[in-house]
Amino acid sequence: MKYTVKKCITLILSLFLASVLTFTAFQIIPGDSALNALGMDATEEQLKAYREHFGLNDSLPTRYINWLKGALKGDFGYSSQYQMQIKVSTLIKDRLTVTLWLAGLSFLLIVVVSIPLGILSARKKDSILDSFITLVTQVFMSVPSFFLAMILTLVFGILLKWFTPGNYTPLDENFGNFLRFMIFPAIAIAIPKIAMMVKFLRSALLKEMQLDYVRTAKSKGMTNIRILFQHVLKNALIPVITFLAMLLADILAGTILVEQVFNLPGLGRLLVASIANRDYAVVQAIILYIVSVVIIINFLVDLIYQWIDPRLRSN
Known part of the structure; x- marks a missing residue:
């Protein structure tokens, strides 16, 4: 119980620190958020109204607290890329399913x-x-996922025509076509990780099999x-x-290039587009997610x- 409580406290503090760093980093980036959102043709009155409405004139701690309150509710404000008509949470939700x-x-x-092959x-x-x-x-292990994605697209998409490159089918339209398309980018991501x-x-x-308890078990006649x-x-x-946990975190946070190759509407493509459009x-929000x-x-x-190891409970 003590071990779990300690880890929960560490989790909360780590998430809090991550939120502080994420928020602060984007506050010190040069540029005017109001100007980025409204464009160069915006009048001074429009810019002033925008700053007032979104609290940009408040102090940094106040803006962080307001942002954190929204983030805890899943509300990260509006995207400037779409003239403030779409919430950031909506954009992420639509693409998170794919990722x-x-x-x-x-x-x-x-x-x-990998587990059967490793054992074998x-x-x-x-x-x-x-x-x-x-x-x-x-x-x-030495082949990057995006290169494998290109090879899979060439072989199975263009030559064998098992799927149509770039022709992504949404999950709610046809699950079979969705799964058939998604398996190829999944293979591209998985192959280098399987090798590792x-x-x-x-x-x-092999390291475990050299320990004394293995020799003792063999001496007792165990196969x-x-x-x-x-x-x-x-x-x-x-x-x-x-x-495995490191691989899972890497997959969840690093599917950007493979999504680009297969034209998947996931978080990776959204992140690239948002960076290009300075949609901070x-x-x-995506960086905080990662x-x-x-x-x-x-x-976890x-x-x-x-x-697995109860001895850790005493720590």
Whole structure:
């Protein structure tokens, strides 16, 4: 209980600090928010009214408190890119579904493919199969996701015509077509991560298999497979979970280039467009989302540690 309370306090403080840094960073950027929103043709009266309406004349602490109150309710103000007609929360909500589906499919592929391959590679250490898996993972680890996205688009989109490049189908229109299109960007994101995960899991398992308790279990007549699945795999879970959490945070925060290649209307494309249009309210909200995702995932990993290893509860 003490461990959980301590981690919850750390989570709250981390999120608070992240919000302060995110807000402050965009307040010191040169430029006039009112001018960016209304355009160069705005009159002085319009600019004054805008600043008054959105509290831009208030002190920095007051603006932060008002912004934080809105953020806690999911209200980040209005986007200047659309003449103040669309809320930032609406823009993000429309695109968050795409990004979450893409991240979820990618993570599912990573877990389903990498864990069996990592176990197989460790079991067949120094065999031809192990050498082949190691070679393939080394190659794919060095290939960036956006390049794989281009290759997948060329091979499966243009040559084999399994999908139409750029022809994204929304989830609420046709789930089958949506899933068929989304699987390819998910594969592009997952392949390098699968390669890293296989190598990491293999190393973790081989390290555990060299410990004394494994030799003791063998001396008692236990088979290698039983030792692997009953003891070694469980003990190797903590570093593996850490790595998986890092991969998940990276996926949720870094799908920008792949979304661009596949023309997906996710948060990545929205972030690029908002930066290009100096739509700071949207950029601010997305950055806060990215930072919060990383912090919350690390918090959840710490709780999983406690569940797997009860010794942490005494810390």
